[in-house]
Amino acid sequence: MQEQLLALQALRSSKVIVYTTVDRPNLNLQIEEDIIEPIHQILESIGHQPVIDLFIYSRGGATIVPLPLVRLIRKYCEKFGALVPFRAHSAATMICIGADEIYMTKKAELGPVDPLLNVNSPQGQRQYASTDIFAYLEFAKTEVGWQAQGSTTVELLEFFHKYSGLPPDHVGKIYRMFTQSKKYIQELANSHPKGHRLRGVEKMAEVLVRGFGSHDYKIDSHEARSKLGLKVLPYHRETEAAIQALYSQVASFLKLTTPFAPAPNPNPATEIVGLIMSENKKLVKNLHYTASAAATGIQLDARFSEWV
Numbered sequence: 001m002q003e004q005l006l007a008l009q010a011l012r013s014s015k016v017i018v019y020t021t022v023d024r025p026n027l028n029l030q031i032e033e034d035i036i037e038p039i040h041q042i043l044e045s046i047g048h049q050p051v052i053d054l055f056i057y058s059r060g061g062a063t064i065v066p067l068p069l070v071r072l073i074r075k076y077c078e079k080f081g082a083l084v085p086f087r088a089h090s091a092a093t094m095i096c097i098g099a100d101e102i103y104m105t106k107k108a109e110l111g112p113v114d115p116l117l118n119v120n121s122p123q124g125q126r127q128y129a130s131t132d133i134f135a136y137l138e139f140a141k142t143e144v145g146w147q148a149q150g151s152t153t154v155e156l157l158e159f160f161h162k163y164s165g166l167p168p169d170h171v172g173k174i175y176r177m178f179t180q181s182k183k184y185i186q187e188l189a190n191s192h193p194k195g196h197r198l199r200g201v202e203k204m205a206e207v208l209v210r211g212f213g214s215h216d217y218k219i220d221s222h223e224a225r226s227k228l229g230l231k232v233l234p235y236h237r238e239t240e241a242a243i244q245a246l247y248s249q250v251a252s253f254l255k256l257t258t259p260f261a262p263a264p265n266p267n268p269a270t271e272i273v274g275l276i277m278s279e280n281k282k283l284v285k286n287l288h289y290t291a292s293a294a295a296t297g298i299q300l301d302a303r304f305s306e307w308v
Contacts, residue, residue: 001253004246005055006279011242014051014081015278017042017073020250021058022273023087027260029273029285029304031061031091036068038276038283038307043076045281052077054099055246060090063115063181067188070098074191084108085247090215093208096230097198098188103233104221105240105247110228112217113185113208115177181209204228250275262291262298276307283307 001018009016017039021029046052052073073080082088082099089111096102096110104110185205189198198204207228212219225232233239251257254272262269267290274285289302 001246001249001277002279004242004249005277008053008055008083008242008246009279011238012051012053012081012083014053015046015049015077016053016055016083016246017046018055018246018250018275018277019058020056020254020275021061022254022256022271023059024254024256025259027271027273027287028059031058031065033062033065034307035065035276036072039069040072041283042276042278042281043073046278047076049077051079051081053081053083054095055083055085055243056088056092056095057084057086057247057250058089058092059087060092060111063091063094063113063177063184066091066094066098067184067191070095070188070191074098083243084110085243085250087111093219094185094188097185097204098191100192101231101233102224103236103239103243104224105243106221106235108221110219110224112212112215112219113181114210114212114215115174115181178209182206185209198229198231200229204230262289262300264293264298265291273304274307 005016005018019035019039021031023029043052054073070080079101080099082096082102084096084102084104086105086107087109088096089109090113093110094113182205185208186201189201189204192198219228221232224230254275260271269289269291271287271289272284273287276283285307286305287302288305289300292299292301
């Protein structure tokens with residue numbers, strides 16, 4: 001990986017920081033607040049630079065992380081770039097919005113930032129997106145003919161609460177997450193230096209949190225440029241090849257295409273689930289686990305380590 005990282009740095013005339021989280025089948029690590037300290041360590045090791053590029057691969061995570069992370073990186077550089085080899089969804093998309101420029105490979109994907117709420121119930125964990133609620137209300141208006149007035153509104157909300165399983169405080173939390181995400185996106189877009197601010201920031205935020213209709217929607221470089229107004233750099237053959245070369249090494253190191261399927265084993269085992277690295281420092285996050293046979297299959301006793 002080191003050779004490919006150095007080659008990419010030379011091509012970009014920058015210092016590159018790699019940040020990746022595993023999204024293997026049956027094993028997923030999300031962006032969490034605990035990345036601030038290790039990335040700070042990386043930044044301290046490389047010092048202030050004219051250009052810092054963040055090479056990022058992640059399915060997303062906590063939407064409260066991108067803004068402080070971007071603000072931290074900007075304290076160490078004059079120009080901040082994001083390099084997207086493949087997937088940079090949800091919170092990872094928000095990090096890219098905070099960059100002065102983005103290079104997306106031909107297969108690269110950004111994603112919507114509609115917040116998700118995980119709710120535990122007797123039937124197991126369920127996941128709700130803010131777009132689910134808006135879609136329900138839109139369906140009631142366009143297909144059922146509901147009008148937002150009088151007792152009809154109360155009846156509709158009561159029906160929603162009864163059959164969705166979501167109590168009012170959970171609906172309120174989803175709405176707070178929705179408005180919070182819009183605010184964070186606007187703050188990230190406005191974090192660019194004067195003279196390089198993005199246009200149509202409010203519209204971009206609205207599109208990202210509710211304009212795509214599904215959290216699984218994939219945004220390619222053309223749509224990121226034309227629909228969101230992001231500064232996505234044009235295709236460059238050498239840059240494309242250098243990013244792909246580094247990504248291939250990272251994907252192999254993290255076994256990104258290999259399903260996580262441990263066999264029963266009473267002995268402790270470890271899987272790497274996250275990587276943060278620069279030219280002179282590497283930190284990983286591990287999953288420590290034991291696997292035992294159970295009536296329902298493999299029973300895992302697992303915990304994530306700190307970044308080391």
